[in-house]
Amino acid sequence: xxxxxxxxxxxxxxxxxxxxxxxxxxxxxSITGELSxxxxxxxxxxxxxxxxxxxxxxxxxFPRKHRDKKARESFLVWSAFWxxxxxxxxxFLSEPFIxxxxxxxxxxxxxxxxxxxxxxxxxxxxxxxxxxxQNRKKRRSAKA
Amino acid sequence: xxxxxxxxMIRSSLIYLLVSVSVGCLIxxxxxxxxxxxxxxxxxxxxxxxxxxxxxxxAMGTAYWMFPRRLDEPKRGPxxxxxxxxxxxxxxxxxxxxxxxxxxxIYTAIFGRTLxxxxxxxFAILMWQRxxxxxxxx
Numbered sequence: 438x439x440x441x442x443x444x445x446x447x448x449x450x451x452x453x454x455x456x457x458x459x460x461x462x463x464x465x466x467s468i469t470g471e472l473s474x475x476x477x478x479x480x481x482x483x484x485x486x487x488x489x490x491x492x493x494x495x496x497x498x499f500p501r502k503h504r505d506k507k508a509r510e511s512f513l514v515w516s517a518f519w520x521x522x523x524x525x526x527x528x529f530l531s532e533p534f535i536x537x538x539x540x541x542x543x544x545x546x547x548x549x550x551x552x553x554x555x556x557x558x559x560x561x562x563x564x565x566x567x568x569x570x571q572n573r574k575k576r577r578s579a580k581a
Numbered sequence: 582x583x584x585x586x587x588x589x590m591i592r593s594s595l596i597y598l599l600v601s602v603s604v605g606c607l608i609x610x611x612x613x614x615x616x617x618x619x620x621x622x623x624x625x626x627x628x629x630x631x632x633x634x635x636x637x638x639x640a641m642g643t644a645y646w647m648f649p650r651r652l653d654e655p656k657r658g659p660x661x662x663x664x665x666x667x668x669x670x671x672x673x674x675x676x677x678x679x680x681x682x683x684x685x686x687i688y689t690a691i692f693g694r695t696l697x698x699x700x701x702x703x704f705a706i707l708m709w710q711r712x713x714x715x716x717x718x719x
Contacts, residue, residue: 487636488598495643500583528609535612548613552606559602563595570591573582 438497441514445493448522452485472533484555485525492517492562499569517561524554583646586663590642593671597634601627625681633674633697641666641704648711658707666707670700 459478462468496514528551531544538544604627611620645663650656657663673696680690 483631483636491636491639498647532609532612545613549610552609556602556606559599563599567592567595570583570588572585572588 441511441518442493442497444518445489445496448518449486449489449493452481452489452525456481456486471537473536474533477529477533480525481529484521489521492521495566496562499566500571501569513561513565517558517565520554520561521558524551524558527551527554584657584663586657586660586667587642587646589667590638590645590670593667594635594639594642597630597638597674601630601635604630622682626678629674629677629681633677638670638674641670644708645704648708649713649715651710652715658710662703662707666700666704669696669703673697673700 456478459474459481463474463478527547531547531551534541534544535548604623607616607620608624608627610616645657645666651658673693676689676693676696678693680686680693683689
């Protein structure tokens with residue numbers, strides 16, 4: 438299992454536990470108060486858990502197009518890992534406070550930056566995986 | 582090797598991931614910065630694309646590729662069945678997404694969900710025959 442895969446899966450498991458914990462806590466409004474937790478735990482589960490697990494397993498299992506260009510592929514995958522996780526952390530630290538704090542510039546910048554980082558991560562992942570989707574005929578012609 | 586049906590299902594799922602995350606980013610930014618009120622109308626399309634277009638379709642494409650193949654031909658079931666899954670699922674999903682944008686189009690949603698249901702039934706029948714072990718053959 439490649440290092441990037443292990444990092445993606447470990448991160449995914451952390452988000453899985455956090456997402457389930459927040460979903461549990463959201464059942465107790467006396468604890469959570471005005472915090473908006475519904476979009477947080479949904480995105481922890483769908484982006485943090487399921488999507489990161491898919492990314493981690495697919496960069497490991499999907500056939501590589503260029504076995505001799507691992508460095509370039511690793512750069513894209515590592516970039517996807519860091520942009521996605523920094524984006525998610527910024528989001529989860531700022532989004533719950535939006536309903537309570539409307540005019541805080543730090544929260545606004547954090548939200549916008551988080552959105553851009555998540556989008557870049559998905560773009561990096563797509564650029565990495567797209568060329569690996571090849572059937573036998575195309576792979577043979579690429580090798581020749 | 583990855584069959585063409587899986588390649589197209591996975592490519593389609595990647596496109597849905599990109600579009601869904603792009604819409605999601607706009608919705609997230611809308612919470613902090615007032616871009617345009619219409620962006621909120623994209624929320625149901627964002628869900629449908631993320632769950633059906635990305636997660637479900639990627640799982641179907643990968644399962645069609647990786648599950649044990651049958652010992653007799655055709656190894657992954659009839660080719661038309663594999664292509665039907667891809668075409669019906671994606672056509673249905675387009676109708677479903679259009680229906681989320683225009684609430685008056687009730688029949689569009691029903692039509693879309695029907696196509697997705699047929700695609701998933703074909704997928705379930707194909708996969709059922711491939712949930713096997715070949716240990717006894719060795």
